[in-house]
Amino acid sequence: MKLCLKPTIIPFKLEGQVVLRFNGQYAKIPDPHGAIWEFATALDGSAPFETLINQVAERHPAVDQEDLRSVAQDLIRYRLVESPDAFETTSLSDHDRNRFSRNIDFFGSMAAVGENKFSSQEKLRAARVCVLGCGGLGTHILFDLVALGVHHLTILDFDKIELSNLNRQILYKESDIGMPKVETARRRLLEFNSHLDITAHETRLESAQDVARVVSGHDIVICVADKPANYMADWLNEACVQEGVPFISGGLDVRRSVFYSVVPGSSGCGACWLTSARNKSSLVNSISTMAKQHDITYRHPGPALVTLVAVTAGMMVSETVKILTGCQPPQLTNKLKEFTFDDLDVGIAEVWQQNPDCPVCGHLANSQQLSVQTETV
Ligand SMILES: [Zn+2]
Known part of the structure; x- marks a missing residue:
C-alpha cells in the first residue's frame, strides 16, 4: 500500500525524536538513528511503504524493521497518513476539485486510510x-x-x-x-x-x-x-x-x-x-x-x-x-x-x-x- 503523510501534518526533526504536529496536537516518535525522520519524510505516496521500510532499514542496519513497521501502523491508526490509491475515483468535476480543494483536505484530516477524502465533498454536492x-x-x-x-x-x-x-x-x-x-x-x-x-x-x-x-x-x-x-x-x-x-x-x-x-x-x-x-x-x-x-x-x-x-x-x-x-x-x-x-x-x-x-x-x-x-x- 502506498502511503502519504497528510497535508495537514507538519513534521519536525528534534534531538532524538520526530514530532508530527496536527490539529493542535503533537505525536512524538523516538528516533535515535534518524531512520524515522527519513521514513516519515519519504512518505509521499510514490512507493509502497513496505518498499520504503526496506530502503530505510538498509541504510540504518541498527534499526529493526519491525520498529519501522510499528511506526507505520501507528501512523495509520492515528489517521496521520492517507493512501492516494483511495482517491482514484471521484464524481467531482475538475472545477469542483480545485474550487473545494481546501475543504477536501479538511475532510481528509479526519479520514482513515482507504477512505476516499472526496466523499464528504461529494455528499455536500449531492x-x-x-x-x-x-x-x-x-x-x-x-x-x-x-x-x-x-x-x-x-x-x-x-x-x-x-x-x-x-x-x-x-x-x-x-x-x-x-x-x-x-x-x-x-x-x-x-x-x-x-x-x-x-x-x-x-x-x-x-x-x-x-x-x-x-x-x-x-x-x-x-x-x-x-x-x-x-x-x-x-x-x-x-x-x-x-x-x-x-x-x-x-x-x-x-x-x-x-x-x-x-x-x-x-x-x-x-x-x-x-x-x-x-x-x-x-x-x-x-x-x-x-x-x-x-x-x-x-x-x-x-x-x-x-x-x-x-x-x-x-x-x-x-x-x-x-x-x-x-x-x-x-x-x-x-x-x-x-x-x-x-x-x-x-x-x-x-x-x-x-x-x-x-x-x-x-x-x-x-x-x-x-x-x-x-x-x-
Ligand atoms: Zn418529540
Whole structure:
C-alpha cells in the first residue's frame, strides 16, 4: 500500500525524536538513528511503504524493521497518513476539485486510510438543502453553504429588502432596496457560483402543511424564519418529523443567539423539548402558553447585531456539514446551545431527551424500541 503523510501534518526533526504536529496536537516518535525522520519524510505516496521500510532499514542496519513497521501502523491508526490509491475515483468535476480543494483536505484530516477524502465533498454536492428565511442568518448561512459546495438549494422568504436590513443581511446592497429578498438572494448566489441549482419560493408559510410541502424531499432543512414568532417552530418541527427530514433552527435573542437540531427517529424533537421545559418550570409553562394563546411577541423588530449573526450561522452550518456528510456526529441534538455576546462563550442552555409519549415524534421512538426488541429476541 502506498502511503502519504497528510497535508495537514507538519513534521519536525528534534534531538532524538520526530514530532508530527496536527490539529493542535503533537505525536512524538523516538528516533535515535534518524531512520524515522527519513521514513516519515519519504512518505509521499510514490512507493509502497513496505518498499520504503526496506530502503530505510538498509541504510540504518541498527534499526529493526519491525520498529519501522510499528511506526507505520501507528501512523495509520492515528489517521496521520492517507493512501492516494483511495482517491482514484471521484464524481467531482475538475472545477469542483480545485474550487473545494481546501475543504477536501479538511475532510481528509479526519479520514482513515482507504477512505476516499472526496466523499464528504461529494455528499455536500449531492445534498438537497432547504433554507427557510433569507434575513440576517439566512443570508450568512446561504453564503456559507454555497462556499462549502452545496449545489441544490431551495430558499424561501416573503419579505422585501429594507435599508435597516443592511446592517447584517450580507447578500443585499443599497440598490436592492424594495426588491424581493428571495429573488435577489438567488441572483447574488448565482453570481458567486454560476453552476448552482436554486429553487426560490417567494411565499409566506401559514401552516405545518405549508412547511411540509416545501421541505419534502430535502436532506436537511435550516430554519431561520422567525415569523410568525409563536408558531413557526411548531410548524417546522411537525412538518420535518412527518417528512423524516433533519432540521437545524436558530435565532437571535437580544445579546445571545440560540440554536439546536433535530434528527427525526434518533433525537428528541421540538415538542419533546417544550414538554421537558414546561415540566421543569411553571414559569416557562405559563409564559409559553400565554404567548401562543394571545400571539404575544416583540412589538418592534428585535435588535440584531451582525457579529451574533455570523457566529450563529457558522455554528448552524457546521452542524449541517456533520449531518450531511456523517464526518462526525451532530452536536446540537437534544440540546439548545447559546452564544452570548457578554462573555463570548458558547454553552448549553437547555437539554432534553426523546419523549416516548411525544405527540409529534413518539411513534418514531416506539417503532425504534420495537425493532430493538425484535432483534434481541
Ligand atoms: Zn418529540
